[in-house]
Amino acid sequence: MKLYLVGGAVRDKLLNYPALDQDWLVVGSTPEQMLAQGYQAVGKDFPVFLHPKTKQEYALARTERKQGQGYTGFACYFAEDVTLEQDLQRRDLTINAMAMDLEGTLHDPYGGYSDLQQKILRHVSPAFAEDPLRVLRVARFYARYKHLGFHIADETLELMRQLSHSGELQHLTAERVWQESARALQEQDPQAYIEVLHQVGALAALMPELAKLWGIPNPPKWHPEIDSGIHTLLVLQQAALLSDRLDVRFAALCHDVGKGETDPADWPSHHGHEHSGLPVLKTMCERLRVPNDCKELALLACQYHQLLHKALELRPATVLKLFDGIDLWRKPERLKLLLLCAVADLRGRTGFEQSAYPQQQYLTDAAQAARAVDIKAIVASGLKGEAIKHKLAEHRLAAVTLVKQQWDLARQTQ
Numbered sequence: 001m002k003l004y005l006v007g008g009a010v011r012d013k014l015l016n017y018p019a020l021d022q023d024w025l026v027v028g029s030t031p032e033q034m035l036a037q038g039y040q041a042v043g044k045d046f047p048v049f050l051h052p053k054t055k056q057e058y059a060l061a062r063t064e065r066k067q068g069q070g071y072t073g074f075a076c077y078f079a080e081d082v083t084l085e086q087d088l089q090r091r092d093l094t095i096n097a098m099a100m101d102l103e104g105t106l107h108d109p110y111g112g113y114s115d116l117q118q119k120i121l122r123h124v125s126p127a128f129a130e131d132p133l134r135v136l137r138v139a140r141f142y143a144r145y146k147h148l149g150f151h152i153a154d155e156t157l158e159l160m161r162q163l164s165h166s167g168e169l170q171h172l173t174a175e176r177v178w179q180e181s182a183r184a185l186q187e188q189d190p191q192a193y194i195e196v197l198h199q200v201g202a203l204a205a206l207m208p209e210l211a212k213l214w215g216i217p218n219p220p221k222w223h224p225e226i227d228s229g230i231h232t233l234l235v236l237q238q239a240a241l242l243s244d245r246l247d248v249r250f251a252a253l254c255h256d257v258g259k260g261e262t263d264p265a266d267w268p269s270h271h272g273h274e275h276s277g278l279p280v281l282k283t284m285c286e287r288l289r290v291p292n293d294c295k296e297l298a299l300l301a302c303q304y305h306q307l308l309h310k311a312l313e314l315r316p317a318t319v320l321k322l323f324d325g326i327d328l329w330r331k332p333e334r335l336k337l338l339l340l341c342a343v344a345d346l347r348g349r350t351g352f353e354q355s356a357y358p359q360q361q362y363l364t365d366a367a368q369a370a371r372a373v374d375i376k377a378i379v380a381s382g383l384k385g386e387a388i389k390h391k392l393a394e395h396r397l398a399a400v401t402l403v404k405q406q407w408d409l410a411r412q413t414q
């Protein structure tokens with residue numbers, strides 16, 4: 001039997017990019033031989049084994065043929081006679097279809113090295129279409145390597161377009177779509193993932209609530225970029241500069257879904273989009289089985305982003321209502337995360353990329369003052385039940401009022 005390092009590990013080694021895991025390919029072996037050598041079988045559908053010591057993955061060379069629709073319809077053939085070239089041919093991109101043997105020799109039958117040097121994401125063969133998730137994978141690799149100058153080959157974009165319009169994406173499970181999207185959102189250029197999905201029609205198939213935003217105008221005074229879809233991409237880009245967190249990036253992506261609900265007669269204004277977006281976003285998150293932390297932050301960003309922008313004009317009582325609404329008291333970190341989305345929302349407009357956002361410091365100061373109110377002292381004063389709640393609210397209001405007075409004074413003297 002012969003062993004090869006394959007896939008992402010080879011690609012990232014040649015790119016000098018940090019690789020997370022190492023996948024090995026075994027040519028000329030059988031499950032029985034692998035088990036006899038102490039490997040542990042883990043693959044349910046494919047012949048994959050864990051090395052007894054390193055626990056790295058070793059897969060037997062295989063060919064695959066799609067049967068029927070969706071992910072589960074695969075006929076997988078593995079036997080001692082499956083060659084390296086055959087196994088590499090069933091893979092998605094040429095840069096993922098290279099192998100390196102234990103002597104360090106590169107095996108590259110499909111031109112992966114040349115594509116890597118020319119920075120091209122190109123599919124290996126028509127077998128690409130056998131797993132529609134690959135449309136999302138290519139967009140994710142683009143989000144990862146765009147800053148290095150990579151682009152997607154025209155013929156691959158065309159294939160992605162055909163797959164997206166064929167209805168095949170509808171057969172992907174929510175788990176696979178979310179897993180791929182979550183990984184993509186954590187890449188260096190997450191907006192590039194959404195942009196490509198939109199370009200090939202995959203966004204309309206998987207997240208129509210977001211795809212709908214393209215073509216919907218905003219007032220040019222506040223949004224020189226005008227289009228709500230372009231704004232969404234810019235906001236996600238800014239969010240990625242501000243935070244590595246998936247929940248923040250997802251919330252930034254979704255904050256404006258309500259604009260898709262505005263009556264075109266009211267364009268370019270979107271009065272009330274913070275509220276009209278909520279049921280739409282909830283449906284989208286439930287369909288995609290978005291984890292609760294991401295879903296909750298996205299719903300709050302949708303509901304409160306406008307109020308955060310107006311923070312400096314709000315009465316202290318309204319600031320407290322905002323704090324109640326986001327449950328600042330039990331989840332203090334939320335305000336910080338929502339403010340990151342709000343900063344991204346402001347800077348995600350052409351010409352506003354460097355804008356200051358004093359609301360961030362003001363609300364941080366107000367929250368700190370409100371949270372510093374000593375509940376124990378109120379309880380110790382002998383008050384009971386509702387009276388404690390009222391006194392607490394009174395003290396918090398006084399604390400926020402003081403912060404507001406200091407801020408107003410500072411702004412007047414500037």
Ligand SMILES: Nc1ccn([C@@H]2O[C@H](COP(=O)(O)OP(=O)(O)OP(=O)(O)O)[C@@H](O)[C@H]2O)c(=O)n1
Pocket residue numbers: 006007008009020023090091092093096097131133134137
């Ligand atoms: N739908 C898929 C999934 C995987 N692969 C192949 O399996 C390899 C390993 O897949 P995976 O670990 O998912 O991706 P990596 O390429 O290792 O990338 P990452 O760095 O994102 O893990 C890929 O390189 C590719 O050759 C594929 O062709 N089609």
